[in-house]
Amino acid sequence: MTRGGKKKAEFEKIKSEFISVASHKMRSPLSAIKWYAESLLAGDAGKLTEDQKCFVQQIFLSNRRLINLIDDLLRVARVERGAIEIKHQKVNLDLIVREIIRKTKNEARRKKIKLGYSGGKAEINGDADKIKQIFFNLLDNAIKYNSVGGKVDIGIAKDKNNYLCEVSDSGIGIPRNEQKMIFTKFFRAYNIVTMNTEGNGLSLYLAKAYIESHGGKIWLESAPGKGSRFYFTLPIKQ
Amino acid sequence: MPGKKKILIVEDDQFLHKILVMKVKAEGIEPISAYDGESALKKVKEMPDLILLDLILPQMSGFEFLGEIRMDSSQFKNIPVIVLSNLGQDEDIERAKSLGAQDYLIKANFSIDEVIKKAKEWLVRKK
Numbered sequence A: 001m002t003r004g005g006k007k008k009a010e011f012e013k014i015k016s017e018f019i020s021v022a023s024h025k026m027r028s029p030l031s032a033i034k035w036y037a038e039s040l041l042a043g044d045a046g047k048l049t050e051d052q053k054c055f056v057q058q059i060f061l062s063n064r065r066l067i068n069l070i071d072d073l074l075r076v077a078r079v080e081r082g083a084i085e086i087k088h089q090k091v092n093l094d095l096i097v098r099e100i101i102r103k104t105k106n107e108a109r110r111k112k113i114k115l116g117y118s119g120g121k122a123e124i125n126g127d128a129d130k131i132k133q134i135f136f137n138l139l140d141n142a143i144k145y146n147s148v149g150g151k152v153d154i155g156i157a158k159d160k161n162n163y164l165c166e167v168s169d170s171g172i173g174i175p176r177n178e179q180k181m182i183f184t185k186f187f188r189a190y191n192i193v194t195m196n197t198e199g200n201g202l203s204l205y206l207a208k209a210y211i212e213s214h215g216g217k218i219w220l221e222s223a224p225g226k227g228s229r230f231y232f233t234l235p236i237k238q
Numbered sequence B: 001m002p003g004k005k006k007i008l009i010v011e012d013d014q015f016l017h018k019i020l021v022m023k024v025k026a027e028g029i030e031p032i033s034a035y036d037g038e039s040a041l042k043k044v045k046e047m048p049d050l051i052l053l054d055l056i057l058p059q060m061s062g063f064e065f066l067g068e069i070r071m072d073s074s075q076f077k078n079i080p081v082i083v084l085s086n087l088g089q090d091e092d093i094e095r096a097k098s099l100g101a102q103d104y105l106i107k108a109n110f111s112i113d114e115v116i117k118k119a120k121e122w123l124v125r126k127k
Helices: A004-041 A050-080 A093-110 A128-144 A191-192 A203-213 B014-026 B037-046 B060-069 B090-098 B113-127
Strands: A089-092 A114-118 A121-128 A149-157 A162-168 A219-223 A228-235 B006-010 B028-036 B050-053 B079-085 B103-106
Touching: A004 A050, A004 B014, A004 B113, A050 A203, A089 A093, A089 A128, A093 A114, A093 A128, A093 A149, A121 A128, A121 A228, A128 A149, A128 A162, A128 A203, A128 A228, A149 A191, A203 A219, A203 A228, B006 B014, B006 B037, B014 B028, B014 B113, B028 B037, B037 B050, B037 B060, B050 B060, B050 B113, B060 B079, B060 B090, B079 B113, B090 B103, B103 B113
Parallel strands: A114 A149, B006 B028, B006 B050, B050 B079, B079 B103
Antiparallel strands: A089 A121, A149 A162, A162 A228, A219 A228
């Protein structure tokens, strides 16, 4: 490694460690805000007026965004440190997808989005938590960047050595000249500013990192106004 | 009060500690407070029915406290422990469980009511 390369690696390591320490330290006060907001909404300090309830709900939701951002930053820091550990477990993709669908169905229902899934028992050797994160990130995005009344489909199909997974949506799509950047940290395509959505631009970066750590690949097909189809492979055996 | 359950709350963050105490009391359970590992070792002599334990603590970490009370010779070794921490790495969870924690909750991922519900479940199990 060149001297410049060594310095850069050292800088990345310090940056990554800083993010980990700062994120851990931030989680305590964020937990306190979360619990007090929940307690207020539960009426533990007396009945709230409708306006007060609304204000506290905003505090709670903004706080949740911050907690999610910190969780993602910690994951990114581990990716950048090269500290992703992939567990070797028997993982049933079908059960994972059904679990993630259950987790996201309230938000889908709120936006009247139809969730479709075609797949059956699909077993691989991999890391269950990371695979759940992959599906969650893709499905969460598919719902978030979709219009009311839209559609999201998930599919799993087997080929010789891999399972090919697909998450497609009828949402806003990604402009062609931005598709290469979509997997980079903090990148959000310019057309999402037309939607009132929250996002920190890390979910696809993390999904890609976890897929590649399993020996898989991710790619997409998309066009503005025509939705997106994310495809990824997961090897059956690592 | 005879028959009243006791929970030892080991948490150094004063705001988190205060709300845990409030919620535990609201359930008719007696809270015992400790803000660091060393005072937790003193307070555990009151023989709580359950311990809610943070891991990053001044004086002595939650891991060290857990190691102490789980020694074979310890009279406290059978008191159930729920770890309440914002450390969320697999190795932290495995380390806490291998040291004898019954459960591990990441504070930022659980509501306060979910934490209290888990505590009550363990109190019933201990019976």
